[in-house]
Amino acid sequence: MKKRIIILGSVVVAVVVLWSAAWFVLAGMVRQNVEALALADGVTAPNVSCQTLDVGGFPFRFDVDCGTARIVSGDLVVDVPGIRASVRVYAPTHMLASALGPAQLTDSFTGTRNGVAWSGLEASMRLDNWRIARGSISAKDVVWSDTLFGDAVIAQSPLVEVHLFDIPEQHDSARRLAALALYARAQTLVWPGLTLTDTNAEIQLELSGLPDDIRNWGDPLLLQSLQQAGGALKIVAIRGTDADSVLDAQGELRLDPQGTLDGSIGITSTGVAERIGPLLEEPWRTLVLGTPTAEGAHANQLNFRAGAIFSGLVPIASVPPLF
Numbered sequence: 197m198k199k200r201i202i203i204l205g206s207v208v209v210a211v212v213v214l215w216s217a218a219w220f221v222l223a224g225m226v227r228q229n230v231e232a233l234a235l236a237d238g239v240t241a242p243n244v245s246c247q248t249l250d251v252g253g254f255p256f257r258f259d260v261d262c263g264t265a266r267i268v269s270g271d272l273v274v275d276v277p278g279i280r281a282s283v284r285v286y287a288p289t290h291m292l293a294s295a296l297g298p299a300q301l302t303d304s305f306t307g308t309r310n311g312v313a314w315s316g317l318e319a320s321m322r323l324d325n326w327r328i329a330r331g332s333i334s335a336k337d338v339v340w341s342d343t344l345f346g347d348a349v350i351a352q353s354p355l356v357e358v359h360l361f362d363i364p365e366q367h368d369s370a371r372r373l374a375a376l377a378l379y380a381r382a383q384t385l386v387w388p389g390l391t392l393t394d395t396n397a398e399i400q401l402e403l404s405g406l407p408d409d410i411r412n413w414g415d416p417l418l419l420q421s422l423q424q425a426g427g428a429l430k431i432v433a434i435r436g437t438d439a440d441s442v443l444d445a446q447g448e449l450r451l452d453p454q455g456t457l458d459g460s461i462g463i464t465s466t467g468v469a470e471r472i473g474p475l476l477e478e479p480w481r482t483l484v485l486g487t488p489t490a491e492g493a494h495a496n497q498l499n500f501r502a503g504a505i506f507s508g509l510v511p512i513a514s515v516p517p518l519f
Contacts, residue, residue: 215255216254216255219254219255220254222258223251223254223258224251226251226258226260227249227251227260230244230246230249230251230260230262231249233245234246238268238269238270239269239270240414240416241414242267242268242269243266243267243268243269244262244265244266244267244268245265245266246262246263246264246265247263247264247265247266248261248262248263248264249261249262249263250263253282255285256284256285256286257282257283257284257285258282258283258285259280259281259282260280260281260282261278261279261280262278262279262280262281263277263278264276264277264278265277265278265279270305271303271304271305271306272301272302272303273301273302273303273304274299274300274301274302275299275300275302276295276296276297276299277296277297277298277299278295278296279293279294279295279296280293280294280295281293289322289323289324290320290321290322290323291320291321291322292318292319292320293318293319293320293321294316294317294318294319295317295319297312297313297314297317298311298312298313298314298339299311299312299313300343307344308342308344309342309343309344310340310341310342310343310350311340311341311343311347312338312339312340312341313337313338313339313341314335314336314337314338314339315336315337316335316336316337317333317334317335317336318333318334318335319331319332319333319334320332323410324362326408326409326410326411327362327367327374327408327409327410328360328362328374328376328410329362330359330360330361330362331359331360332357332358332359332360333357333358333359334355334356334357335355335356335357336354336355337352337354338352338353338354338355338356339351339352340352349388350387350388350389351385351386351387351388351389351392352385352386353382353383353384353385353386354383354384355381355382355383355384356380356381356382356383357380357381358378358379358380359378359379359380360376360377360378361376361377361378361379362374362375362376362377363375363376363377363402363404366404367408368408369408371425372407372408372409373404373405373406373407373408373425373427374406374407374408375402375403375404375405375406376402376403376406377400377401377402377432378399378400378401378402378403379398379399379400380398380399381396381397381398381399382395382396382397383396384396385397389475390471390472390475391471392436392438392471393438393439394438394439395436395437395438396436396437396438397435397436398433398434398435398436399433399434400431400432400433400434401429401430401431401432402429402430402432403427403428403429403430404426404427404428404430405421405422405423405425405426405427405428406422406427407421417519419451419455419518419519420455420519422451423450423451423452423453423455423519426450427450427451428448428449428450428459429448429449429450430447430448431445431446431447431448431449431461432446433445433446434446440467440471441465441466441467441468441471442464442465442466442467442468443463443464443465443468444463444464444465445461445462445463445464446461446462447459447460447461447462447498448460449461449500451518451519452502454502454503454517455517455518455519456500456501456502456503456515456516456517456518457500457503457515457518458500458501458502459499459500460497460498460499460500461497461498461500462495462496462497462498463484463485463486463494463495463496463497463498464493464494464495465485465493465494465495466492466493466494467492468485468494469481469482469485469488469494480512483496483507483510483512484496484498484507484512486507496508500515503515503516503517
């Protein structure tokens with residue numbers, strides 16, 4: 197009996213020692229991969245650097261703490277005080293993340309500088325064989341400000357959330373294609389520049405024709421592949437409401453072989469034209485929202501075809517090819 201206990205104890209100690217060694221090896225690999233993000237060119241792939249980097253969570257998690265993070269993508273630079281990402285050993289395809297605010301966004305091309313603050317920001321991503329099963333971002337007490345001169349509030353909301361869902365019935369395993377649904381909302385939105393107060397906004401979209409392996413999303417020919425696969429962006433619903441106004445939009449957009457948008461978006465609204473009068477002057481306001489009825493409601497359809505946007509049959513703008 198004593199011998200069995202010694203053997204069992206030795207096995208337990210060996211497992212603990214081996215797992216400890218394996219954890220530290222894996223933690224080193226995680227650190228190397230995060231540090232490699234700082235070597236990206238910031239154009240074809242975002243450049244992510246950390247002033248301080250720590251990998252912890254032993255023994256059952258890998259917690260990556262990136263202090264004073266900077267993300268560079270083209271002309272846009274985002275500075276975040278801290279980002280944490282965690283993966284549990286027993287659920288390696290499910291990542292949890294959080295961030296400290298406020299974030300500073302600087303666009304060197306336009307010269308704008310914005311700040312985004314929040315009391316709590318959490319995110320999660322769950323994969324199923326490298327296909328997105330679900331992704332979520334939720335932020336509380338969000339305040340978006342123009343910080344170029346002072347600190348002028350642009351918009352604020354007590355809750356902003358974005359969710360991505362896989363659409364299993366549209367998964368094409370033979371062609372390795374997937375479809376995603378997006379749901380986003382802003383609760384009790386206040387936007388002084390648009391005279392919005394206590395506005396609730398929701399967006400529901402569906403995008404098909406995507407590679408079902410997210411590792412292929414960085415392909416520079418992604419949009420061409422999406423077009424050849426017959427992918428489409430379906431605008432299930434865009435809705436904004438407050439005490440005096442309602443805005444609804446639905447439609448579908450695709451890419452033609454030349455890379456230009458093809459499709460249409462229908463817009464109905466009540467009380468919106470009066471709100472955006474100072475921002476969108478005539479005749480553009482009517483060309484976008486349509487002619488009002490006797491009751492004051494507006495309805496219009498924007499058509500996208502051959503690199504142009506049409507209000508009904510009237511061309512109002514051009515859109516360059518996306519590839």
